[in-house]
Amino acid sequence: xxxxxxxLLAIAVCGxxxxxxxxxxxxxARPSPxxxxxxxxSLTSLNGTLEAKFIMGHSVDESGYTHYCxxxxxxxxxxxxxxxxxxxxxxxxxxxxDRIQAxxxxxxxxxxxxxxxxxSQICGDTGMQTLQSTNVHFHGLNVSPDCHQDDVLTTLIQxxxxxxxxxxxxxxxxxxxxxxxHPHIHGFTEFQVNGGAAGALVVEGMEKIHPEVAGxxxxxxxxxxxxxxxxxxxxxxxxxxxxxxxxxxxxxxxxMAPGEKQFWRILNATIQDFLQLQFQINGTxxxxxxxxxxxxxxxxxxxxxxxxxxxxxxxxxxVQAPAAGATATLITQNYSTGPTGNADLAQNIADIQLxxxxxxxxxxxxxxxxxxxxxxxxxxxxQNPTTQxxxxxxxxxxxxxxxxxxYITVDGQQQKVFEAxxxxxxxxxxxxxxxxxxxxxxxxxxxxxxxxxxxxxxxxDGQPVPVQDYRxxxxxxxxxxxxxxxxxxxVRMDFRDPTIAGTFVFHCHILLHEDLGMMHKILVEP
Ligand SMILES: [Cu+2]
Numbered sequence: 001x002x003x004x005x006x007x008l009l010a011i012a013v014c015g016x017x018x019x020x021x022x023x024x025x026x027x028x029a030r031p032s033p034x035x036x037x038x039x040x041x042s043l044t045s046l047n048g049t050l051e052a053k054f055i056m057g058h059s060v061d062e063s064g065y066t067h068y069c070x071x072x073x074x075x076x077x078x079x080x081x082x083x084x085x086x087x088x089x090x091x092x093x094x095x096x097x098d099r100i101q102a103x104x105x106x107x108x109x110x111x112x113x114x115x116x117x118x119x120s121q122i123c124g125d126t127g128m129q130t131l132q133s134t135n136v137h138f139h140g141l142n143v144s145p146d147c148h149q150d151d152v153l154t155t156l157i158q159x160x161x162x163x164x165x166x167x168x169x170x171x172x173x174x175x176x177x178x179x180x181x182h183p184h185i186h187g188f189t190e191f192q193v194n195g196g197a198a199g200a201l202v203v204e205g206m207e208k209i210h211p212e213v214a215g216x217x218x219x220x221x222x223x224x225x226x227x228x229x230x231x232x233x234x235x236x237x238x239x240x241x242x243x244x245x246x247x248x249x250x251x252x253x254x255x256m257a258p259g260e261k262q263f264w265r266i267l268n269a270t271i272q273d274f275l276q277l278q279f280q281i282n283g284t285x286x287x288x289x290x291x292x293x294x295x296x297x298x299x300x301x302x303x304x305x306x307x308x309x310x311x312x313x314x315x316x317x318x319v320q321a322p323a324a325g326a327t328a329t330l331i332t333q334n335y336s337t338g339p340t341g342n343a344d345l346a347q348n349i350a351d352i353q354l355x356x357x358x359x360x361x362x363x364x365x366x367x368x369x370x371x372x373x374x375x376x377x378x379x380x381x382x383q384n385p386t387t388q389x390x391x392x393x394x395x396x397x398x399x400x401x402x403x404x405x406x407y408i409t410v411d412g413q414q415q416k417v418f419e420a421x422x423x424x425x426x427x428x429x430x431x432x433x434x435x436x437x438x439x440x441x442x443x444x445x446x447x448x449x450x451x452x453x454x455x456x457x458x459x460x461d462g463q464p465v466p467v468q469d470y471r472x473x474x475x476x477x478x479x480x481x482x483x484x485x486x487x488x489x490x491v492r493m494d495f496r497d498p499t500i501a502g503t504f505v506f507h508c509h510i511l512l513h514e515d516l517g518m519m520h521k522i523l524v525e526p
Contacts, residue, residue, distance in 0.1 A: 025099040026059035027069035027196070028078050030242040034250030037241050037350060039220050039361050040199065041074065041082040045090045052084065053095040056134050056157075056183075058195060065226050065237075068100070068183070068195030080242070081199030083220050084181070085362075088203060089172040092138075097163035100132040123147035125158040129185050129420075132159045134192065136166060137184035137451070138201065139312060140177075140295045140472045142376050142497065143168050145452055145504040152184035152451070153420070153503060153521070171499065173376045175454070175470070176205035177295030178220070178265045178314040186420055186519075190271050190511035194230040196242065198222065198269035206263075208370040209297045212289060212318055216263040218362045219254070223349065225270035231512055233342065238273065238332075238349060245349050252350040254330065255358035256321035263291070265316045268309040272510040273344050274445065274475060275309045276333040281322045292316040296454050296470035299372060306333065310447040310475040312509040321352060328352035338478025340395065340403055341444035377494045380456045381468055385435040385492065387428065392439040392486070393446045393476060393508065393518070403444070406518035408508060417517025424503055424523035432495040432524075439488040440476040446513065449473040450493070450506040450522075459490035473509050501526040 031038070043052050054070040055078075061067060069080040086092055124135070124147075135155040143150050149168050157164045179201040183192040200220050207214035224239045237246040245252050256262060268275050278285040287303040294314050307315045322328050329351055335344040372378055390411035395403035407415040410425050428434065435458065438448050454470040477487040507519030 024055045024071050024073070024078055025057045025101060027057055027067040028071070028080050030061075030067070030239075033244050033252070035243065035253060036353070036359065037221070037243060037252045037254050038359070039083065040222070040241065041072065041079050042085050042362055043072075043082045044085040045087060048089065049091050049093060050084060050086050051093040052082070053097070055097045055099050056197065058100050064228055066191075066195045068192040068197035070197060070199055080196070081222075083199065084201040086170050086201070086203055088170060088174050088176070088205060090170050092166065092168045092170065094136070094166040094168075095163055096134070096136060096157055096166070098132070098134050098157045098159045098161065100134065100159050122156060123151055123154040124156045124164045125161050127156070127158050129156060129187065131188045131191055133157065133185050133188065134183045134197075135164075135185055136181050138168065138179065138181050140179040140314075140454070141168070141201070142171055142174060142453055142500065144499050145502040150451065153505065156185075170203060171376060173374060174203050175296045175375045176203045176209060176370065177292045177297060178202055178267060178316055179295045180267050180269060180314070182269065186418065187515050190230050190515050193269065193511055194226055194271050196224055196226070196239075198224060200265070200267050202265070203295065205370055206292065206297060206316070208368065209372060210291050210301055212301055213263040213291060216261055216318065217358070217360055218263045218265065220265045220267070220362075222267045222269050223275060225273050227271075230271060238270065238347065240349055246347070251329075251348050253353045254350045255353050255355050257356055257358050258324040258354045259321055260358065261318055261320045263316070264319055266309065266314065268311055268313050270311050272311050272342065272512065273332075274311065274335040274337060274447070275344075276335050277307045277309060277315065278305065278331050278333060279319050279328065280331055281326050281328045283327075286320075289318040290315065291318060293469050294454065294471045294473060297372065297375070298469060299467070302467070308335070308475065310473050310509065311511070312447065312449055312473045313471070321354060324354055326354075328354075337445040339443040339481070341478060376497065377454055377456065377470060380433070380492055380494050383433040383492070383494075386432045387434040389426070389434060390437045390439065391506075393442050395442040395444065403442070406508065406513040406516050408506070408518045408520060410520075418507075418519040419517075422521060424521040426520070426522040427525065428495055428522065429525045430495060430498045430501050434493045434495065435490060436493055437488050437490045438476055439486045441479055441486050443478050443481065445478045446476050446518070447473055447509040448476055448489070448506070449509040451504040452500040453494055455491040455493050457489060457491055461485070461487055462490075495524050498526060500524060
């Protein structure tokens with residue numbers, strides 16, 4: 001739920017709309033509704049390195065939606081948010097320049113209203129964190145939280161400076177799968193992601209673990225969500241690869257040949273939508289072959305008819321088009337996030353167009369097989385936990401106006417909102433294997449995410465799960481109220497890899513909640 005204080009804040013930013021035409025500082029035009037969906041441009045590593053430069057820009061479209069974009073220069077102009085493709089063991093060298101317009105009064109008012117204390121240590125530019133500041137989180141990658149890698153706590157890129165360079169070695173045992181990148185400036189993440197600043201990152205090799213996908217046309221579908229002002233309750237639009245997928249517009253169109261199998265990699269880059277995805281034929285949900293979740297290949301592929309993907313989650317599956325004459329759609333079903341949550345509404349995301357010449361998209365390459373047991377965290381189920389912890393989500397109310405404070409708390413500690421200069425609420429050591437119960441004491445569903453590692457899901461509501469999947473983001477459903485137990489998940493955290501030593505964060509991936517402080521630090525001592 002959106003709080004009153006945020007509505008007041010939003011009033012300060014209303015009425016700011018100027019179409020900016022400052023070249024790379026503005027965003028490219030987005031595709032028209034009802035057209036054939038195209039994948040983002042793929043940038044592929046060469047000889048072990050992928051080098052790229054993004055220019056973060058922003059603009060406001062004719063309908064009043066603010067866009068934030070990772071601009072990438074091609075021979076024919078700028079495109080936004082390319083898919084970064086790397087292999088295990090490669091290095092990503094990514095330059096990011098911030099060209100968000102500094103003359104924008106929206107940001108100035110935001111800055112006056114809210115900025116958090118600066119962390120004691122700075123990586124990158126100096127100054128205050130504002131709506132014009134940015135940085136990058138590499139969601140799901142099991143890499144270092146240090147400066148120039150996946151450090152969201154101290155990395156600051158300010159508009160008008162020469163920019164910042166990330167240099168990230170992808171571990172040799174990184175699970176093949178779908179990851180993503182997005183800004184993570186505390187207090188302003190929601191606004192930039194709402195504007196579309198998010199892109200996919202693929203660690204190649206899925207077909208070497210699950211040969212079911214070998215040779216199939218692969219599609220990368222990023223579902224984003226945009227509000228006119230992201231913390232005012234009201235209608236939102238989902239988009240599919242930047243094409244608006246909302247009434248009254250015609251649906252985005254995905255082309256497939258009749259009977260064709262495709263490998264779909266779906267990224268939920270919404271700011272708060274729990275997607276319940278279905279592939280329907282003539283109105284009936286069809287089983288699809290689920291291959292991976294959150295960038296981690298399943299131990300065994302399995303057939304599912306509904307796939308719940310929380311905000312920031314990913315689902316990768318094989319889908320088969322019907323025979324000619326049938327109607328097929330990709331939809332999301334209604335999902336209740338509880339009495340104080342926002343409704344996640346059912347809607348058609350795309351229509352399938354059967355054609356004998358579908359757009360061919362990236363297909364994986366052949367190579368020697370990879371084995372699940374060689375991937376990071378593979379033996380986690382067999383480990384004995386060194387520590388048990390309980391963490392819980394809770395909200396504080398202000399009269400009848402809904403929740404005004406959002407907390408994630410280590411059981412036994414005092415509830416508090418995140419501050420940039422806070423001390424870690426958890427300190428552990430490289431080598432630790434910890435079981436965490438994550439409980440939801442709020443009347444709203446939350447999405448738990450921890451940086452730097454995947455975790456193994458052991459239990460839901462105290463019951464062992466039939467299949468243990470690796471995830472980096474997981475839904476914890478809302479509390480039904482007095483007389484009902486809290487819902488919970490039990491997960492196993494793996495801190496054995498010295499690469500991830502340092503300070504990083506865990507938080508709710510409903511981005512408003514994160515921005516309002518439903519986040520804390522964990523320190524993994526070397
Ligand atoms: Cu939340």
